[in-house]
Amino acid sequence: MITFENVSFSYGSAEKPVLSNISFYIGRGESVGLIGANGAGKSTVMKLLLGLLKGTGRIVVDGKEVQADTLSYVRKKLGFVLQNSDDQMFMPTVLEDMMFGPLNYGADRKTAEEAADRTLERLGLMYLKNRHNHRLSEGEKRMAAIATVLAMEPEGLLMDEPTASLDPFNRRIVIDTINAQPQTKIITSHDLDMICDTCPRVILLSRGSVEADGPADEILRDRALLERCHLELPIRYQFR
Amino acid sequence: MNKIEQSISELYEIDDLAAGNSMIHRRSALAKLAVTVLYIILVMSFHKYDLPGLVPMVFYPVILFQLSGIPVSLCFKKLRYVLPVVCAVGIVNPFLDRSPVLYLGGVPVTGGMISFLTLLLKGIFCLQASFLLISTTRIEEICAALRKIRVPSMLVTLLLLTYRYVTLMAQEVLVMTQAYSLRAPGQKGIHYSAWGSFLGQLLIRSRDRAQQLYSAMLLRGYRGEFPHAQRAAGGFPDMAYTLVWTAFLLFLRFVDLSTLAGGLLI
Numbered sequence: 001m002i003t004f005e006n007v008s009f010s011y012g013s014a015e016k017p018v019l020s021n022i023s024f025y026i027g028r029g030e031s032v033g034l035i036g037a038n039g040a041g042k043s044t045v046m047k048l049l050l051g052l053l054k055g056t057g058r059i060v061v062d063g064k065e066v067q068a069d070t071l072s073y074v075r076k077k078l079g080f081v082l083q084n085s086d087d088q089m090f091m092p093t094v095l096e097d098m099m100f101g102p103l104n105y106g107a108d109r110k111t112a113e114e115a116a117d118r119t120l121e122r123l124g125l126m127y128l129k130n131r132h133n134h135r136l137s138e139g140e141k142r143m144a145a146i147a148t149v150l151a152m153e154p155e156g157l158l159m160d161e162p163t164a165s166l167d168p169f170n171r172r173i174v175i176d177t178i179n180a181q182p183q184t185k186i187i188t189s190h191d192l193d194m195i196c197d198t199c200p201r202v203i204l205l206s207r208g209s210v211e212a213d214g215p216a217d218e219i220l221r222d223r224a225l226l227e228r229c230h231l232e233l234p235i236r237y238q239f240r
Numbered sequence: 241m242n243k244i245e246q247s248i249s250e251l252y253e254i255d256d257l258a259a260g261n262s263m264i265h266r267r268s269a270l271a272k273l274a275v276t277v278l279y280i281i282l283v284m285s286f287h288k289y290d291l292p293g294l295v296p297m298v299f300y301p302v303i304l305f306q307l308s309g310i311p312v313s314l315c316f317k318k319l320r321y322v323l324p325v326v327c328a329v330g331i332v333n334p335f336l337d338r339s340p341v342l343y344l345g346g347v348p349v350t351g352g353m354i355s356f357l358t359l360l361l362k363g364i365f366c367l368q369a370s371f372l373l374i375s376t377t378r379i380e381e382i383c384a385a386l387r388k389i390r391v392p393s394m395l396v397t398l399l400l401l402t403y404r405y406v407t408l409m410a411q412e413v414l415v416m417t418q419a420y421s422l423r424a425p426g427q428k429g430i431h432y433s434a435w436g437s438f439l440g441q442l443l444i445r446s447r448d449r450a451q452q453l454y455s456a457m458l459l460r461g462y463r464g465e466f467p468h469a470q471r472a473a474g475g476f477p478d479m480a481y482t483l484v485w486t487a488f489l490l491f492l493r494f495v496d497l498s499t500l501a502g503g504l505l506i
């Protein structure tokens with residue numbers, strides 16, 4: 001469903017490339033953890049995928065290359081939970097924010113509100129429905145941001161640090177929700193235990209290139225590899 | 241709450257009002273927009289000495305406040321920022337134009353005083369009309385109405401972004417002043433030596449934030465159109481609303497009510 005072919009990218013022509021020659025393929029329904037140190041280029045990969053940034057090389061989503069004229073196609077397919085929830089939420093209340101996407105894709109207000117209700121119900125967030133976005137706590141904002149994307153029922157989910165600032169209870173809800181979604185998923189996180197729980201496959205980025213790509217329980221157990229890339233074994237593997 | 245937080249809350253308050261459901265809220269944005277524009281044009285068209293003619297225009301906001309259930313006090317609370325500006329513009333009039341036009345119990349009333357009052361009243365009326373429009377109509381509906389009358393999508397997007405953005409920018413200022421004061425305890429306000437970098441940061445942050453915001457909208461299918469925003473559009477009630485107000489406002493503007501009332505008394 002998602003193909004990267006020799007993708008390179010740099011912010012501004014003078015700077016050194018942030019990504020160099022990235023290639024990978026992600027099949028329909030796969031769940032992939034994208035991991036790497038701070039500044040490795042994870043968020044950049046996601047932004048390229050959505051056409052928010054433009055690099056060189058080929059990026060294909062569901063049979064169409066990501067280009068100016070396919071952007072709306074691609075963006076309709078992929079829901080993106082941004083790393084910073086403040087960038088994601090722009091309407092006054094959680095409900096309006098959740099309805100924004102579905103409405104733009106032609107749902108009427110009633111259908112959109114029902115979709116929002118269903119999602120909030122599922123995430124146990126009904127109490128946030130009519131709250132003002134700017135008065136939510138960091139974690140509540142995170143949950144609401146995830147809800148806005150799920151309410152659009154996209155075919156693919158991109159989540160940039162979905163569990164950052166969540167309490168253990170909400171973190172568990174997010175993990176369970178991710179696992180319950182049949183869609184294709186790419187999840188970046190420094191919470192490698194969460195990656196263990198949600199992604200059978202892992203792509204490890206280091207300084208802008210793919211260092212490893214394979215089954216999660218091989219890569220996430222490889223202490224030497226992870227430490228070389230400024231990461232650590234997930235807690236569950238540390239004491240064995 | 242500090243001042244910035246206060247104004248952020250107030251901005252959101254307008255959104256809450258606009259989400260209401262009175263008979264005015266239910267009219268289509270296009271009808272309300274048309275009537276508001278007509279009202280403002282008519283109010284501005286009064287001659288600067290025509291205070292008696294202008295006064296009856298007060299009917300429009302009074303009736304609308306009644307029907308929409310928007311509290312009048314709230315409106316004046318919000319206008320407190322703008323009214324001083326209106327006053328400042330007109331305050332020189334009484335000094336420039338000192339020819340007495342009439343005597344009230346022997347006290348001369350100058351042309352300047354009349355024109356000052358007229359200007360002030362015009363200001364209040366127009367601000368109230370605009371306030372009534374945005375507190376009974378969601379910004380997306382206004383944008384949709386603008387698109388309907390073929391205002392270019394670029395301009396409409398700009399309006400929407402600005403509206404949504406003012407609150408975000410205020411938050412940015414809030415966050416920055418808080419971060420500043422945490423590391424500059426016991427200081428009141430921001431020291432002038434930091435103004436430059438503070439402003440520069442604010443500009444850069446604002447630009448980035450606007451960019452992010454626009455991306456977030458694009459990601460969720462925004463294409464400069466508002467297919468959904470329209471509440472039950474058009475239809476008889478909206479037609480009636482527009483026609484009745486147009487007739488009534490024209491009547492208030494062109495029929496000399498004060499003379500008429502005077503004539504009735506005699």
Ligand SMILES: Nc1ncnc2c1ncn2[C@@H]1O[C@H](COP(=O)(O)OP(=O)(O)OP(=O)(O)O)[C@@H](O)[C@H]1O
Pocket residue numbers: 011018036037038039040041042043044045083
């Ligand atoms: N707007 C920008 N302009 C210039 N350089 C940038 C910009 N955004 C990111 N970078 C640089 O690109 C590199 C990759 O950034 P990216 O955000 O993709 O990292 P990341 O893997 O998501 O890191 P993190 O785990 O901290 O979120 C970093 O070195 C960063 O400094």
Ligand SMILES: [Mg+2]
Pocket residue numbers: 042043044083160
């Ligand atoms: Mg990142």
